[in-house]
Amino acid sequence: MSSNSHDTPPFFKRGLPPSARLTIYLAMSFALLVTDLRMHYLEPLRQGVAILTYPLQIAATTPAEFVSNASNYFSGLISLQRENARLKAQQLKVSSQILLNEQLRQENENLRGLLQMQAQIKIKSTAAEILFAARDPFSRKVVLDKGSAQSIEPGAPVVDPQGVIGQVTRVYPLHSEVTLLSDKDQAIPVMVERSGLRAVMFGTGNGLMELRYLAANADVRPGDRILTSGLDGVYVAGLPVATILKVGRDSAESFARILCRPIGTVERTGAVLVLAQASVRPAMPSTATEAAEDSRRSSSGRVRKPANAATSASAPVARNTNASNPPASSASGNASERRAR
Known part of the structure; x- marks a missing residue:
């Protein structure tokens, strides 16, 4: 009775020491690694575990990716704004130069045209x-x-x-x-x-x-x-x-x-x-031509040629000495009427 009462309870038994257990576990792990390396029997298990843990991987990497993408976005936005401002300033500068060059080109063309016009007209x-x-x-x-x-x-x-x-x-x-x-x-x-x-x-x-x-x-x-x-x-x-x-x-x-x-x-x-106003004007009709025209108009309405040039040439003298002929103002009016026609 006394010997049995002093025995150690079963759940207090220690079993193998920790070093022995570690050695056994290492040997088993090494054996499994060598076996998997040669026979690949753990590949299906590995793929199944990868599929099951993929959402966890995505959830774990999402915050880091979000922070990285946000940082890249804002840094890129700032650089784009700076680049846009620089390009706008450059565009304004180039546009002003283009407008100035276009204005100068049109002015030069205008001046060249005036010089050509001046050379063609040949008057003051x-x-x-x-x-x-x-x-x-x-x-x-x-x-x-x-x-x-x-x-x-x-x-x-x-x-x-x-x-x-x-x-x-x-x-x-x-x-x-x-x-x-x-x-x-x-x-x-x-x-x-x-x-x-x-x-x-x-x-x-x-x-x-x-x-x-x-x-x-x-x-x-x-x-x-x-x-x-x-x-x-x-x-x-x-x-x-x-x-x-x-x-x-x-x-x-x-x-x-x-x-x-x-x-x-x-x-x-x-x-x-x-x-300057044109100095060369159309020649006024001569007095002889006016007298011949008056004589033709005083006829029956047909236009006739004078008998000879001498008679036509002497007509102005006869008109000045003969009071029955129409005055010079009538001849001038007839000449003006012919010019209007």
């Missing part, structure tokens, strides 16, 4: 610059930076590299006023370059011009260029004036309605030439 001219458009809503006028101090005279034609733009109508000491051809009070004698027809062109007041007093069947068509005829002694003959835009023909009317667009680009032009 003065270069001027358009300051601004006149503040008159009922007329089309511009103001130049040259006046009477620079020998600018009223009535002088004004041209740009493309053609005629108007005429000086008012002169001040340091500036002058130019009325454009499209003004409703302006008129200029012209001719159609293709057909040689002569007519008078009037401004319409709305930026266009109208070619008047041409028959409804006149040989004109859209696209024809209109030049100055030089009959008024103000504009040099052959200067471009306008291009025919539209031709309206109505059999019920005697004249065609012809609208034209001015060739001169005063809205985009800064420099112009103020020309």
